Amino acid sequence: MIAVRGLTKIFRDKKRGEIRAVDDVSFTCPAGRIYGLLGANGAGKTTTLRLLATLLQPTAGEASVADCDVRTQPEQVRSRIGFLATSTALYGRLTARETIAYFGRLNGLSDERIAARTRELADELDMHEFLDRRVEKFSTGMKQKTSIARTLVHDPAVLVFDEPTLGLDVMAARAIVRFVRDCRDRGKTVLYSTHVMSEVEKLCDTIGIIHCGRLVAEGTQAELAARFGDTDMEEIFVRAVGATEANA
Amino acid sequence: MNWRNIFTVYLKELRDTVRDRRTLLSTLVLPTVLMPCLVFSAGTVASRIIHKASAEIPTVALIGAKASPAVRTALEANPRLRLVAATDDWRTRIADKKLRAAVEIPDDFDAALERGTPALVKFYNYESELRSGLAVSELRRFFTDYRDKLVAARLRERGLSPAFVRPFELRSQNVAPPEKVGGNSIGGLIPYLFIIFCFVGAIYPAIDLTAGEKERGTLETILCSPVGRTDLVLGKFLMVLTASLATVLCSLASMGISLLLGGSLLLKNGAAVAGAMAGAMPTLDPLGVLAVVAMVLPFAMLFSALLMTIALFAKSIKEAQTYVTPLVVLVILPAMMALLPGVELNTKLALVPILNLSLVSKELVSGVWHWPHLALIFGSSCLYAAAALALCVRMFNREDVLFRA
Numbered sequence: 249m250i251a252v253r254g255l256t257k258i259f260r261d262k263k264r265g266e267i268r269a270v271d272d273v274s275f276t277c278p279a280g281r282i283y284g285l286l287g288a289n290g291a292g293k294t295t296t297l298r299l300l301a302t303l304l305q306p307t308a309g310e311a312s313v314a315d316c317d318v319r320t321q322p323e324q325v326r327s328r329i330g331f332l333a334t335s336t337a338l339y340g341r342l343t344a345r346e347t348i349a350y351f352g353r354l355n356g357l358s359d360e361r362i363a364a365r366t367r368e369l370a371d372e373l374d375m376h377e378f379l380d381r382r383v384e385k386f387s388t389g390m391k392q393k394t395s396i397a398r399t400l401v402h403d404p405a406v407l408v409f410d411e412p413t414l415g416l417d418v419m420a421a422r423a424i425v426r427f428v429r430d431c432r433d434r435g436k437t438v439l440y441s442t443h444v445m446s447e448v449e450k451l452c453d454t455i456g457i458i459h460c461g462r463l464v465a466e467g468t469q470a471e472l473a474a475r476f477g478d479t480d481m482e483e484i485f486v487r488a489v490g491a492t493e494a495n496a
Numbered sequence: 497m498n499w500r501n502i503f504t505v506y507l508k509e510l511r512d513t514v515r516d517r518r519t520l521l522s523t524l525v526l527p528t529v530l531m532p533c534l535v536f537s538a539g540t541v542a543s544r545i546i547h548k549a550s551a552e553i554p555t556v557a558l559i560g561a562k563a564s565p566a567v568r569t570a571l572e573a574n575p576r577l578r579l580v581a582a583t584d585d586w587r588t589r590i591a592d593k594k595l596r597a598a599v600e601i602p603d604d605f606d607a608a609l610e611r612g613t614p615a616l617v618k619f620y621n622y623e624s625e626l627r628s629g630l631a632v633s634e635l636r637r638f639f640t641d642y643r644d645k646l647v648a649a650r651l652r653e654r655g656l657s658p659a660f661v662r663p664f665e666l667r668s669q670n671v672a673p674p675e676k677v678g679g680n681s682i683g684g685l686i687p688y689l690f691i692i693f694c695f696v697g698a699i700y701p702a703i704d705l706t707a708g709e710k711e712r713g714t715l716e717t718i719l720c721s722p723v724g725r726t727d728l729v730l731g732k733f734l735m736v737l738t739a740s741l742a743t744v745l746c747s748l749a750s751m752g753i754s755l756l757l758g759g760s761l762l763l764k765n766g767a768a769v770a771g772a773m774a775g776a777m778p779t780l781d782p783l784g785v786l787a788v789v790a791m792v793l794p795f796a797m798l799f800s801a802l803l804m805t806i807a808l809f810a811k812s813i814k815e816a817q818t819y820v821t822p823l824v825v826l827v828i829l830p831a832m833m834a835l836l837p838g839v840e841l842n843t844k845l846a847l848v849p850i851l852n853l854s855l856v857s858k859e860l861v862s863g864v865w866h867w868p869h870l871a872l873i874f875g876s877s878c879l880y881a882a883a884a885l886a887l888c889v890r891m892f893n894r895e896d897v898l899f900r901a
């Protein structure tokens with residue numbers, strides 16, 4: 249489970265001055281659920297997820313991942329999290345098997361456990377055919393599978409996805425969506441960020457709409473539909489964002 | 497610190513680097529190929545020039561001596577000079593290297609000697625030109641000989657012994673071991689090459705493992721694994737250090753082999769050349785050379801940590817290269833200063849990084865072991881290296897550096 253309270257991240261940029269990339273964000277995501285973070289480009293999704301993955305230090309507020317505090321137990325947090333983003337690329341000169349083994353070892357897995365996990369993941373993701381080839385020669389789909397295997401090698405309780413379908417073709421994107429659903433069904437806590445409305449509709453149990461670093465609306469799709477008087481996700485989004493713009 | 501993780505990172509980086517042809521080229525192939533090229537080209541060029549110059553019979557213009565057939569005949573009879581009559585443009589002909597030198601003898605030289613009045617013989621040469629210098633040495637040898645014979649004849653006439661004008665002889669002898677002589681010529685060059693190779697060997701991996709990871713987007717992947725940042729830095733640092741030392745060792749092995757081959761090649765060129773080259777080709781103290789390599793170790797650490805620190809700032813490999821390239825000058829300059837004559841190691845200079853290594857290396861390859869200086873240099877460079885590594889770790893903990901917008 250993920251619990252976030254008053255999380256704030258301020259970047260100090262020479263040209264732009266102070267940027268409140270994440271501003272007093274609070275939400276919880278229980279196990280076995282998918283929490284969708286919906287927002288336009290620059291809304292603060294990536295920054296929020298990076299704070300949870302302890303890649304960045306929060307300026308204020310607190311957050312815990314699988315009961316570990318992101319400030320005081322960053323390494324424990326990372327060992328309980330699987331983080332997959334558009335910006336998490338793979339080492340081109342390693343093979344898929346070496347990639348899985350490397351991240352398994354850094355997660356403290358024994359060699360036997362790594363071998364067993366590699367077999368399981370390769371079965372599940374149908375990777376056997378290219379397991380011992382170098383990643384640099386892979387197609388996008390093969391890379392995607394290897395990335396998923398890398399994310400799952402230590403069987404984390406919490407999965408964090410940052411726009412994982414960005415730049416993928418329809419088939420590859422569908423495979424990802426199926427896989428994310430699978431994770432939930434196995435009882436994982438899933439946090440999923442995207443700017444694609446249809447993905448949120450299809451996938452997420454709870455939706456948080458983020459705009460300019462602030463969480464402007466939150467609820468199940470039905471709750472949001474009731475609150476904004478429309479069932480179409482795009483309409484809901486525009487109204488939620490528009491309401492804050494009007495207030496500001 | 498988690499040694500298992502450090503080692504895991506190190507092994508992965510090692511595997512990754514070994515599979516990268518560009519890194520292999522810059523760390524292993526380049527120094528291995530470059531060293532023999534340096535040694536051979538320097539060796540053969542030097543031996544060729546000396547060989548050719550000493551084989552040549554210099555052409556010398558004769559000015560004057562119109563009424564002095566005796567000295568003329570003696571000079572013409574010298575097989576080691578080719579005498580020609582001076583034309584009006586003899587000065588320009590020397591400058592154009594058509595003539596090696598000119599000798600001016602008074603017209604009444606023979607008569608002046610007969611009378612016992614002093615006469616003056618003048619040589620004209622092209623200063624700092626090797627073959628012109630050789631021509632003048634030959635002229636000088638000839639006239640000294642001519643004068644000595646004359647003095648001997650005059651003494652004989654008066655029934656005096658040669659000791660009358662030469663009551664004692666002068667002779668100087670070199671007592672420095674041959675290594676010491678070498679230490680001052682090529683010896684200064686060897687550590688200089690090691691320092692440069694040690695730096696150059698670290699450049700590519702230092703950039704590839706930091707800015708390269710940012711550029712390829714793998715940095716975020718590794719940062720979200722449980723490995724601690726300090727462990728990650730140390731694993732990467734060990735890899736860069738390995739590359740740097742591998743470069744030094746490759747250049748050392750390659751230099752040893754080419755010096756051995758070069759030595760035998762020179763011997764085949766004949767004893768005369770071997771003699772001429774004895775001054776240029778030094779005998780190095782092998783133990784001293786190994787000590788130099790040991791002294792290079794903390795510098796390899798210093799360079800690796802510094803290069804990683806700087807390269808981490810950059811967002812791309814290209815940007816990192818623009819930061820690192822000017823640093824090469826910073827490394828070469830102090831190493832060059834040590835080549836200047838008269839710069840000797842003292843306690844203060846022993847604390848100046850790079851310069852201290854160059855200076856102490858000059859001593860080491862000459863077989864001089866000054867232990868207090870050695871300890872001071874090794875200790876201070878270890879301290880510098882530790883400071884640089886600490887800086888590098890701090891840099892890896894700065895999110896504004898890792899995630900520069």
Ligand SMILES: Nc1ncnc2c1ncn2[C@@H]1O[C@H](COP(=O)(O)OP(=O)(O)O)[C@@H](O)[C@H]1O
Nearest residue numbers: 259269288289290291292293294295899900901
């Ligand atoms: N390292 C950084 N330094 C400065 N500003 C940043 C940094 N990372 C993100 N930002 C800024 O923070 C805001 C939120 O960015 P981000 O979290 O990437 O949004 P999203 O992922 O929703 O597109 C943007 O205005 C972005 O420019």
Ligand SMILES: [Mg+2]
Nearest residue numbers: 293294295411
């Ligand atoms: Mg983003």
